[in-house]
Amino acid sequence: MWGGRFAAQPASAMQAINASIDVDKRLWREDIEGSKAHAAMLAAQGIITAEDNAAIQAGLDQIAAEIVEGTFQFSAELEDIHLNIEARLTERIGEAGKRLHTGRSRNDQVATDFKLWTMRASREAADGLRVLQKALLKQAEAHAEWVMPGFTHLQTAQPITLGHHLLAYVTMLERDRVRIIGGALEAAWECPLGAAALAGTSYRIDREATAHALGFHAPAGNSLDAVGSRDFALAALSNLSIAITHLSRLAEEIVLWTSPQFGFARLSDAWSTGSSIMPQKRNPDAAELVRAKAARIGADFAALNAIVQKLPLAYAKDLQEDKALTFSAFDNFALSVTAMIGMIETMRFNRETMRAAAAKGYSTATDLADWLVRELRVPFREAHEITGRIVRVAEDAGVAELAHLPLSEFQAVDPRITEAARALLTVEKSVESRDSYGGTAPQRVREQIERWKETFK
Ligand code: ARG
Secondary structure (H helix, E strand, O other), X not given: OOHHXXXXXXXXXXXXXXXXXXXXXXXXXXXXXXXXXXXXXXXXXXXXXXXXXXXXXXXXXXXXXXXXXXXXXXXXXXXXXXXXXXXXXXXXXXXXXXXXXXXXXXXXXXXHHHHHHHHHHHHHHHHHHHHHHHHHHHHHHHOOOOEEEEEEOOEEEEEEEHHHXXXXXXXXXXXXXXXXXXXXXXHOOEEOOOOOOOOOOOXXXXXXXHHHHOOOOEEOOOHHHHHXXXXXXXXXXXXXXXXXXXXXXXXXXXXXXXXXXXXXXXOOHHHOEOOOOOOXXXXXXXXXXXXXXXXXHHHHHHHHHHHHHOOOOOOOHHHHHHHHXXXXXXXXXXXXXXXXXXXXXXXXXXXXXHHHHHHHHHOOHHHHHHHHHHHHOOOHHHHHHHHHHHHHHHHHHOOOOXXXXXXXXXXXXXXOOOXXXXXXXXXXXXXXXXXXXXXOOHXXXXXXXXXXXXXXX
């Protein structure tokens, strides 16, 4: 491709470090699209003839067919997808193929291809999250009023409903979706094609035409920025990284919930693995791997960020490594979402175990304090103190739940406490009472379920 300037062949390790075809062949579709738009524009501007354009369009279509059929020969000597396709085009159509690279460079070409790819992949990632949200919503609806312990510091805090807990993830994933789609579209606003190597070009090209043909909103207004920036990919990776952080927390809860110690849930056989030595085991490997994938995607972001931050403007070959990191992040993300969907759809919950755990640790103590405030107008700090003493009495007496402590024991601490107060201390009454907007009460959970159903329509 640049034989004119050199007398000798590159070292073989030079080729090994330089070639990116094994990775960037994945951009073939975008590369062909970009080339077709560019050639059509060159012809419309009278820079190449209509005949040359027709030959280029047909040649590129045939190359696309070869790639789909698997007959296209990718060659490392031709470095990357851009040179592979261009060389094959010239092989097929002759001289017209050599005119395609007029008024552009691989620098604006790769920035355009990669932006298109990232934009599309982001949309698919967001679609995957929607499917997961629907699976979570379905489980939330089936378990809207099932009681489980709510934790802070992983210490039993207050009873909550399982529906409420699952909807927390639906809510987080909605923000993730918005971030992923919003980020992708915003960052891809401007089309790099026509920025050429770095400075623009002296040909009378029509950048509006190529930008619009490829679905961009406008041509990029600064050619150095257009070829030298990768913040669209950084934004995509950071968005994925935040989203998979949420998946990783859910994965962590699946690991906890399915342990014999918690016993809250059971993964289906399809989403469990056995042990080679311990026959009783049902391991949550997929959930554990989602946690590990989260670490990797965060590292992909960190790596690309580190690559870009030391580069003087405009393009440098360091940027070639952007694709392996980005492809890997999107692949791991998609796989993780698929695994989460499978686990959530088929997970079964254990109502009795969750309820019993919710009642442990005097989880309804706050309800008693709230009763003292509401009914007796006791200041909250004082109510806290009285309730604390009652918890100590129950603990000393070996009574595990406040609702099971005899009324006389309550009254020994504060004679004003009535049976009506004691009756409020079951986990069911407790969750029912937390009916403020966004609270855990089954009625509020159902309200949110309806809202999400409306959103997902
Ligand atoms: N394969 C290259 C990349 O992905 C394409 C751009 C090459 N540009 C250059 N000036 N060598 O970055």
